[in-house]
Amino acid sequence: MRFFRTWPVAALSLGGMLLLVILSVQVASSRAQEIYTQLDQLNLHHRNVETKLRELRSDVHLSGIFMRDYLLDTERAHASEYRERLTEFRRNNVAIVAELRALMSAQSDSERLARLDERLDDYWEAFDPLFDWTPAEKVILSSGFLRQQVLPRREAVLGIASEIEALNNANHAIQRAEVARQYTAFRSDLHKLLWGSLLLGLVVALTAVIRLRILERRSDDQRTVAQEAEEHMRQLSQQLVATQEEERKNLSRELHDHVGQVLTALRMELGRIDRLRVGAPGPRDLTDGRIGEAVAECRQLVDNMVHTVRDLALGLRPSMLDDFGLQAALEWHVRDFERRYGVPVELTLDGHFERVPEQHRTCIYRVVQEALTNCIRHARATKLSVAVTGRQDSLAVSVSDDGVGMRSERGSSGFGLRGIEERVRELHGTLVIQTAPESGTTLTIDLPIPRVRTEETPRARAAG
Numbered sequence: 001m002r003f004f005r006t007w008p009v010a011a012l013s014l015g016g017m018l019l020l021v022i023l024s025v026q027v028a029s030s031r032a033q034e035i036y037t038q039l040d041q042l043n044l045h046h047r048n049v050e051t052k053l054r055e056l057r058s059d060v061h062l063s064g065i066f067m068r069d070y071l072l073d074t075e076r077a078h079a080s081e082y083r084e085r086l087t088e089f090r091r092n093n094v095a096i097v098a099e100l101r102a103l104m105s106a107q108s109d110s111e112r113l114a115r116l117d118e119r120l121d122d123y124w125e126a127f128d129p130l131f132d133w134t135p136a137e138k139v140i141l142s143s144g145f146l147r148q149q150v151l152p153r154r155e156a157v158l159g160i161a162s163e164i165e166a167l168n169n170a171n172h173a174i175q176r177a178e179v180a181r182q183y184t185a186f187r188s189d190l191h192k193l194l195w196g197s198l199l200l201g202l203v204v205a206l207t208a209v210i211r212l213r214i215l216e217r218r219s220d221d222q223r224t225v226a227q228e229a230e231e232h233m234r235q236l237s238q239q240l241v242a243t244q245e246e247e248r249k250n251l252s253r254e255l256h257d258h259v260g261q262v263l264t265a266l267r268m269e270l271g272r273i274d275r276l277r278v279g280a281p282g283p284r285d286l287t288d289g290r291i292g293e294a295v296a297e298c299r300q301l302v303d304n305m306v307h308t309v310r311d312l313a314l315g316l317r318p319s320m321l322d323d324f325g326l327q328a329a330l331e332w333h334v335r336d337f338e339r340r341y342g343v344p345v346e347l348t349l350d351g352h353f354e355r356v357p358e359q360h361r362t363c364i365y366r367v368v369q370e371a372l373t374n375c376i377r378h379a380r381a382t383k384l385s386v387a388v389t390g391r392q393d394s395l396a397v398s399v400s401d402d403g404v405g406m407r408s409e410r411g412s413s414g415f416g417l418r419g420i421e422e423r424v425r426e427l428h429g430t431l432v433i434q435t436a437p438e439s440g441t442t443l444t445i446d447l448p449i450p451r452v453r454t455e456e457t458p459r460a461r462a463a464g
Helices: 007-072 079-103 107-125 128-132 135-279 284-316 319-323 326-341 358-379 408-413 415-426 458-463
Strands: 345-350 384-390 394-401 430-435 441-448
Touching: 007 079, 007 128, 007 135, 079 107, 079 128, 107 135, 135 284, 135 415, 319 326, 319 358, 326 345, 326 358, 326 384, 358 384, 358 394, 358 415, 358 441, 415 430, 415 441
Parallel strands: 345 384
Antiparallel strands: 384 394, 394 441, 430 441
């Protein structure tokens, strides 16, 4: 039986989890760098717009101060210097507006920048007539001009600049909110990746623990089976030694009680014959009669001894199993069993048993012998039946009794049935025991017979 291998799945799971962690780290790092870059660009853009607006306000304020100084100056010799300085302020304002237009590309920003550019042009063009004034005109008209022309235009320019700054702050706030939303989404995705990695790790860990537990349990089961098999072999070994010792005791007892006694009686009878022959008084006919009786007694003793020795030899291994085959051996054993125990046995033999291998003949004979012995010892049966069926590729044996039955654990622990099981297993056969309390027991075995290919000799082919 092939078991499912754990290490490829564990390796793939751990590799997948490691790859997921690496990808998670890379994605998180890339996303964090992207958010940081976006936030940095946003802050940089906001600072640049603020800087440009601050420079624009500064130039407008400085230009106002500069024009006030020009109006207070009563000499016309410095007019060109003031004009050149105002022109420089105007060029700076134009450059700043162009930079703001490049920084702020939205439609609303473009409209405000266009208005700002228009107000700045109006503001700077308002200073052109001042350079043609005389000192008297400066003194008379400067105050009203500043109040009516310059200040409103300057406030308009500064107002537009304030609007642009407010819009820039609003855009900055919106973009910061978008960045915060992206950061929140990034944290959510990062948590999902983290929980996914933890869940995958938990699944891998649980799978590994469960698999290790299964393997440990299977190892424990196999260790238990091995220990039971070792104990089984130890019991079989002890049973074999005990059986050998019991057979030796029986053989010794039979030899001592029967053969020894018969030989002793035979020796005594032979001694009596010898005494009758040598010095027995009385008529010769009487002496011959006594000798004849002694010889008959000796013949009877010899016959008893022959029967005893033959029974011992057949009990060890019946020679007819090798000489006449399985059928003759089983028929003799059934007759001897009925004679010994007085229990009728119905024997059914079906098929041909001439080509049954020696190992299979011995196994069938011992199985029937052991099964009948168990029926007498344990089943208290009054009727037995034995059926042997020889097929082309197998042998089937069934031994049934009408006894008290047995428990399943009894059948698995009995030495006799265990010996039968070992014999059947050695020949790759199957053993089935069907039993029920007070309903008898049926033992069935099935032995496969290997096919032996016999080649015809050239002489046989020629004869055919």
